[in-house]
Amino acid sequence: MDFAPSPTLQPILDKVERFIRDEAIPLEHQFHGSFCAMLPALGKLRARVKELGLWGPQLPREHGGMGLSLLEHGQVSERLGRSPLGHYLFNCQAPDAGNMEILISHGSDEQKRKWLGPLARGEIRSCFAMTEPEFAGSNPTRLGTTARREGDEWVIDGHKWFCSSADGAAFAIVMAVTNESGGEYGRASQIIVPTDAPGFTRVRNISVMGEPGDDYASHAELRFHGVRVPHENLLGHEGAGFLIAQERLGPGRIHHCMRWIGICERAFELMCARAAKRELAAGKALGTKQIVQSWIAESRAEIDAARLLVLRAAWTIDKVGLYEAREQVSIIKFFVAGVLDRVLDRAIQVHGALGMTDDTPLAGWYRHERAARIYDGPDEVHKMVVAKRILKQHGVSA
Numbered sequence: 001m002d003f004a005p006s007p008t009l010q011p012i013l014d015k016v017e018r019f020i021r022d023e024a025i026p027l028e029h030q031f032h033g034s035f036c037a038m039l040p041a042l043g044k045l046r047a048r049v050k051e052l053g054l055w056g057p058q059l060p061r062e063h064g065g066m067g068l069s070l071l072e073h074g075q076v077s078e079r080l081g082r083s084p085l086g087h088y089l090f091n092c093q094a095p096d097a098g099n100m101e102i103l104i105s106h107g108s109d110e111q112k113r114k115w116l117g118p119l120a121r122g123e124i125r126s127c128f129a130m131t132e133p134e135f136a137g138s139n140p141t142r143l144g145t146t147a148r149r150e151g152d153e154w155v156i157d158g159h160k161w162f163c164s165s166a167d168g169a170a171f172a173i174v175m176a177v178t179n180e181s182g183g184e185y186g187r188a189s190q191i192i193v194p195t196d197a198p199g200f201t202r203v204r205n206i207s208v209m210g211e212p213g214d215d216y217a218s219h220a221e222l223r224f225h226g227v228r229v230p231h232e233n234l235l236g237h238e239g240a241g242f243l244i245a246q247e248r249l250g251p252g253r254i255h256h257c258m259r260w261i262g263i264c265e266r267a268f269e270l271m272c273a274r275a276a277k278r279e280l281a282a283g284k285a286l287g288t289k290q291i292v293q294s295w296i297a298e299s300r301a302e303i304d305a306a307r308l309l310v311l312r313a314a315w316t317i318d319k320v321g322l323y324e325a326r327e328q329v330s331i332i333k334f335f336v337a338g339v340l341d342r343v344l345d346r347a348i349q350v351h352g353a354l355g356m357t358d359d360t361p362l363a364g365w366y367r368h369e370r371a372a373r374i375y376d377g378p379d380e381v382h383k384m385v386v387a388k389r390i391l392k393q394h395g396v397s398a
């Protein structure tokens, strides 16, 4: 395995790094969990990204993107992760990136024209509605939302929550049970639901870690009361909902993990700069204390290990396939989320009271990224997946 950027990728990475440093980071002081107020400024920067030929690094060229492999996009994603605005500016933000992927793989020509095209051009946004308040989201085969067939239509009833970016989204991809007797993995389907369909209600944007969230930064509770959509809005075939969700989450976890590594690198730089500059006594910087040195050394080792694990998983998906990379993907999901948690915590500690303010991005990331250990599968589920597969080779079936 060779993770060195190719001669064609390196200049792209340099360009992305410069853009984030010179254009995105200077805007960050305007971002306090709210996107609405920033949309005009962000729109201008998105246009600049297009001019620079950096739009949609993960998207195939025929859909207006850069056509990078997962491994290459992972390396871009790390650079973007250095700013909370990075992925949005390049149109590779969750949940749109995942929705674009599944529309490319499973969408009909008409679905691609109607939904994928505008999404890939950045004209609209979308959300993904799977988790429900009434059922444990850790086991997504259990769902209460149903879609029944009536003539040429699906009629959807149900309740969802934590639908990221639903506020302002043009459509939701909704997981709903379409066949009760389809078995654990074949009961549900994915259906495209325009958010202006009668019966679709955004109940509220849920406040998360003290941030109300709006527009792209929202996590919404949704209700579906007899929502009718044409039968053609079914994504893929009936009963494929669970399979498509799994497909969506594989590359999605690579994107998230590389974004988190970008956050770790920026937090690490801030931690080191503060440790070098902050004097406890004349001529005695915080960085002369062994405990701070220990945090710096541990963070360096953990971030480097995390990056190698994620690049290995991306390489395996590119070269061998998602199925073969399943264990690696579960490993990175819990490992990198843990590294992120610890590096942010240490960086905040080194900053003292300043670390608790929003004068640096650390506190915002600490609030926002605690969820990394929960969404896309909590730590415990991924650890269980890894351990079960290993123990199976030792004759233990749990």
Ligand SMILES: Cc1cc2nc3c(=O)[nH]c(=O)nc-3n(C[C@H](O)[C@H](O)[C@H](O)COP(=O)(O)OP(=O)(O)OC[C@H]3O[C@@H](n4cnc5c(N)ncnc54)[C@H](O)[C@@H]3O)c2cc1C
Residues within 6 Å of the ligand: 095, 128, 129, 130, 131, 135, 136, 137, 138, 139, 161, 162, 163, 164, 165, 208, 219, 371, 374, 375, 376, 377, 378, 379, 380, 381, 384
């Ligand atoms: C910020 C954020 C954004 C999100 N965005 C979306 C989105 O866009 N769309 C969407 O559909 N969902 C989204 N989610 C929901 C997310 O996917 C779920 O929260 C997640 O799947 C866990 O489900 P749950 O919250 O119902 O927890 P539960 O399933 O109730 O689990 C609670 C806890 O139980 C433990 N646990 C679970 N299973 C096991 C096990 N097998 N062994 C041991 N312990 C276990 C874990 O510690 C877990 O945290 C988001 C969540 C957050 C926090």
